[in-house]
Amino acid sequence: MPDRDQLFWLFFRFSGRVSRAAYFLAGMLLAIVQAFLLYRFTLVPQGSTEGQLWAMAFWAVVLVSIWSNVALGVKRLHDIDRPGIIAASLFIPVISIIAFLVLCIFPGTPGPNRYGAATNQPK
Known part of the structure; x- marks a missing residue:
């Protein structure tokens, strides 16, 4: 997969899994x-x-970042074999910090697992 497609998948798609390092970075x-x-x-x-x-x-980036943070959260949850809907916790102010750290x-x-064969790639 070309780098541009990989970046688009990382920040905007909900399928697959991402590792802890990719999620954090x-x-x-x-x-x-x-x-x-x-x-x-x-x-x-x-x-x-x-x-x-x-x-x-700033506000344009914030709107794009909201989508990206949810997509990253869903893929990270998939990596730990949990459903992506739990990513909604990223919108609760105090819980969001704890959820990010977890x-x-x-x-x-x-x-x-049921969400993909390996981390850092689409399903």
């Missing part, structure tokens, strides 16, 4: 991009055209 990448855009927004004068552009970019710590199912 992809989640951190999304958080860093959001933090950078928010930082840039805070550097410009309030109400300026530049500020509006940074704000629009998904980063719990090892995946060794070998194939």
Whole structure:
């Protein structure tokens, strides 16, 4: 699978499984991009055209990140042989942090499971 297709699958598809490392690194990448855009927004004068552009970019990335975080969570849950619907817990404020840490710590199912033959690839 070409790199572009692999990245699209990682961030936007719900099938397959991802490892702890891939889940953590992809989640951190999304958080860093959001933090950078928010930082840039805070550097410009309030109400300026530049500020509006940074704000629009930030909110666009937040919307894409919501989808990506759910897709990553579903695939990570698949790796530990759990149904993807549990990814809804990522929307509960305090629980979301705990859920992220749990998904980063719990090892995946060794070998194939009902969600895929191996980690870090579509089913």
